[in-house]
Amino acid sequence: MLGVIxxxxxxxxxxxxxxxSARRFRVxxxxxxxxxxxxxxxxxCGQCSFPGCRPYAEAIARGDADINQCPPGGQDxxxxxAELLGVESKPLAxxxxxxxxxxVALIDxxxxxxxxxxxxxxxxxxxxxxxxxxxxxxxxxxxxxELCLPPCPVDCISIVPVKTGIADWKWPAPxxxxx
Amino acid sequence: xxxxPFMPLPGGLHLPTFKTLSASRxxxxxxxxxxxxxxxxLRGGINAVPTVSAGQRVLKGEVIARAAFENLPPLHASSSGxxxxxxxxxLPHPSAMEDLCIIxxxxxxxxxxxxxxxxxxxxxxxxTLRAWLIEAGVLGLGGAAFPTGFKVDPGKRRVDTLILNxxxxxxxxxxxxSLLQHFPHEVLQGAIILMHILSxxxxxxxxxxxxxxxxxxxxxxxxxxAYSGIRLQRVPALYPSGGEKQLIQILTGREVPAGGIxxxxxxVCQNVGTAGAVYRAIEYQEPLVxxxxxxxxxxxxxxxxxxxxxxxxxxxxxxxxxxxxxxxERLIIGGPMMGFAVSDDQLPVTKASNCILVxxxxxxxxxxxxxxxxxxxxCAEVCPAGLLPQQLYWYGRAxxxxxxxxxxxxxxxxxxxxxxxxxxxxxxxxxxxxxKGKLTLKRREREKADHARVRFESRQSRKEEEKRSKAEAxxxxxxALNLNTPEVTHTEAN
Amino acid sequence: MKEYLLILVSTLxxxxxxxxxxxxxxxxxxxxxxxxxxxxxxxxxxxVLTLSSMSSYLVNHYLLEPLAITYLxxxxxxxxxxVVVQFTELVxxxxxxxxxxxxxxxxxLITTNCAVLGVALLNIQSGHDFMQSMLYGFGASLxxxxxxxxxxxxxxxxxxxxVPAPFRGNAIALITAGLASVAFMGFSGxxxx
Numbered sequence: 001m002l003g004v005i006x007x008x009x010x011x012x013x014x015x016x017x018x019x020x021s022a023r024r025f026r027v028x029x030x031x032x033x034x035x036x037x038x039x040x041x042x043x044x045c046g047q048c049s050f051p052g053c054r055p056y057a058e059a060i061a062r063g064d065a066d067i068n069q070c071p072p073g074g075q076d077x078x079x080x081x082a083e084l085l086g087v088e089s090k091p092l093a094x095x096x097x098x099x100x101x102x103x104v105a106l107i108d109x110x111x112x113x114x115x116x117x118x119x120x121x122x123x124x125x126x127x128x129x130x131x132x133x134x135x136x137x138x139x140x141x142x143x144x145x146e147l148c149l150p151p152c153p154v155d156c157i158s159i160v161p162v163k164t165g166i167a168d169w170k171w172p173a174p175x176x177x178x179x
Numbered sequence: 180x181x182x183x184p185f186m187p188l189p190g191g192l193h194l195p196t197f198k199t200l201s202a203s204r205x206x207x208x209x210x211x212x213x214x215x216x217x218x219x220x221l222r223g224g225i226n227a228v229p230t231v232s233a234g235q236r237v238l239k240g241e242v243i244a245r246a247a248f249e250n251l252p253p254l255h256a257s258s259s260g261x262x263x264x265x266x267x268x269x270l271p272h273p274s275a276m277e278d279l280c281i282i283x284x285x286x287x288x289x290x291x292x293x294x295x296x297x298x299x300x301x302x303x304x305x306x307t308l309r310a311w312l313i314e315a316g317v318l319g320l321g322g323a324a325f326p327t328g329f330k331v332d333p334g335k336r337r338v339d340t341l342i343l344n345x346x347x348x349x350x351x352x353x354x355x356x357s358l359l360q361h362f363p364h365e366v367l368q369g370a371i372i373l374m375h376i377l378s379x380x381x382x383x384x385x386x387x388x389x390x391x392x393x394x395x396x397x398x399x400x401x402x403x404x405a406y407s408g409i410r411l412q413r414v415p416a417l418y419p420s421g422g423e424k425q426l427i428q429i430l431t432g433r434e435v436p437a438g439g440i441x442x443x444x445x446x447v448c449q450n451v452g453t454a455g456a457v458y459r460a461i462e463y464q465e466p467l468v469x470x471x472x473x474x475x476x477x478x479x480x481x482x483x484x485x486x487x488x489x490x491x492x493x494x495x496x497x498x499x500x501x502x503x504x505x506x507x508e509r510l511i512i513g514g515p516m517m518g519f520a521v522s523d524d525q526l527p528v529t530k531a532s533n534c535i536l537v538x539x540x541x542x543x544x545x546x547x548x549x550x551x552x553x554x555x556x557x558c559a560e561v562c563p564a565g566l567l568p569q570q571l572y573w574y575g576r577a578x579x580x581x582x583x584x585x586x587x588x589x590x591x592x593x594x595x596x597x598x599x600x601x602x603x604x605x606x607x608x609x610x611x612x613x614x615k616g617k618l619t620l621k622r623r624e625r626e627k628a629d630h631a632r633v634r635f636e637s638r639q640s641r642k643e644e645e646k647r648s649k650a651e652a653x654x655x656x657x658x659a660l661n662l663n664t665p666e667v668t669h670t671e672a673n
Numbered sequence: 674m675k676e677y678l679l680i681l682v683s684t685l686x687x688x689x690x691x692x693x694x695x696x697x698x699x700x701x702x703x704x705x706x707x708x709x710x711x712x713x714x715x716x717x718x719x720x721v722l723t724l725s726s727m728s729s730y731l732v733n734h735y736l737l738e739p740l741a742i743t744y745l746x747x748x749x750x751x752x753x754x755x756v757v758v759q760f761t762e763l764v765x766x767x768x769x770x771x772x773x774x775x776x777x778x779x780x781x782l783i784t785t786n787c788a789v790l791g792v793a794l795l796n797i798q799s800g801h802d803f804m805q806s807m808l809y810g811f812g813a814s815l816x817x818x819x820x821x822x823x824x825x826x827x828x829x830x831x832x833x834x835x836v837p838a839p840f841r842g843n844a845i846a847l848i849t850a851g852l853a854s855v856a857f858m859g860f861s862g863x864x865x866x
Binding site: 006007 | 706707710732736737740741742745748749752753756759760763764766767770771773774775776777
């Protein structure tokens, strides 16, 4: 009997020590979200079904979303997230876009009516222009998220591959077929 | 004058040099070609904008293209003639891509731009001298083609030594050897000018000990005139002692930090050819329009060195060298270790072309079949940069970016020593190049993503601010319109 | 002094808890894919083991034995260990969220690490005093960390190598662990007795 009481007292003491420590070492927010967000490609396109990259990162950290929902990040992005979180990697959920390589949006200036709907849609302010004035895409800022295509009433925006020159050329891997 | 070098190269290989092939004939001026080709691509992925148009007559030394916004060395015509056109041509680049080039039909008159008189260089400010070097199009002639005017501007770094690289370590190439035998004073005068621009008092010329005629020529030149502060230092003939970082380590014992430049440790290193070009640019106002090119290999009848105009098609040089032999198998721009193969001999000579190697079977035998890595470690023994090629290879295959960076993949100078000693004939350098490309791409993508995130977040906060101030304004307006109006049900979408 | 050295050498090499006693294999296999995670896990386990071996000695010596309730030893030790592990979890979460995320479920699983309970019970069995118990726990955790780090280094290289498909992943890891265990048998003559 005495033993049980003594143990219960000890356990209560230990429990209160733990309680105080929990308050002392409280962690605000979830720093893991920053790390996940740093891996995501920041196209803010919404293809993962979340309104932007940060909400998706938060969902992953909460455990509400899977790591393979981001097409712009590609399989490399999924692998990086798997590495970060220490889980097994898995194949990308969606099929990747038809054209390989980086793409940007291009406004056909002959057709543009200056309605500013695309400017409001662009998540990174990559479209220059104002009402009744010509709109143009700043190619160096465009992430190819394609959010500007649906709002355009005259359908003058197209997605084109980025022109590459010898500065973008990389040595190919040697094809040594070793067993 | 020959004191011991500071420290031996870690690693490196003794390669058969084949230098006697091209060294036996005297240096000569290559005949003017019928056409000159000038690719417009500059460092940093931008194209120079032509300042001439088709049909225009240009003189030797006239600027024909410039970078639009950056302060970069312009392109000059290397002989007088008419601009035929500006069109896409195959580039002298391993990618075998095409891009815009200016084509000039020479008129054979070789008329040069009239020169303006100049004062002695010591009377000009250092910024002026650097600007002259940029304007004269002087680039590093050792192969990297870095604008010399920028290299000799260390900015906040303190530089105390100039090193001239005469250690021509790659087999077959004798262009620097040739330059030193025939124009030693140009090189030394160039060194004096460079020392003045850098405000340094000592200059070490590193030369390999298997270049005796060049050594003798330099020693005689140093004795003939008073060149204070310049000394000659022989280094053992070992490939790749002529690599910039390697030569610095051999001569001074200082190691260039990973990701850094020699100026970080107080040294600027220039090729002897560059020093000669600096002299001609400052003393004679002559832009860089020619360089010495070694045409060699068992696939050419008369291997020799030519003073070549920039833009000369390779075919013109090989024809002047007696043409191809039956043994000719491949055409390489550069040497057997660090050059790249091309498929077309109409490609032009550029400022970075030090050698045209027409390789026969004995120059570059077919690489044998690749076998699995047996982890013997021979590659690590010969690496002059002190890296672990075996680990880089395995982590490259596993695409482990983190470990590749930790093992200093970007410090690899791609010299090819590991390729040569691998008993399984694994093309290690090609693997490293591919890995470097992947890593650079990933880094660039991450930078782009970070940049996009910043823009997105600032846009979000701007929208928040707009919404807040609009709500504030509405609230104030409603108050001002006074409180008679009962609390309207909140129909506006929040 | 010599006795303490003996305890350390014995727990580190001769009677290494992972490769000789085969305790604590769960984090050994689960956390050894990356070197940084393995080092983090080793440090966390060191912290837990040292603290818990000290506190379990104290609980046993000043509570269980005087009150003659040694039959409650297992429960008491488990609770002590659980509290120490929870405390460690709080500290790790605060100081290194990345390590916390990387260790994942294996951090609270230190509670069920048989090496931790094993150390506590073996201390009683061997009749160690306070200093000896602490050193025993510390030595055991050092041995654990050392083996974990060595194994992680080996696994990283193995993961990059050309392993035949049926053996990839845990299969080759277990074979390697077995071979490492055989290697550690070489230490068996190091300490007499």
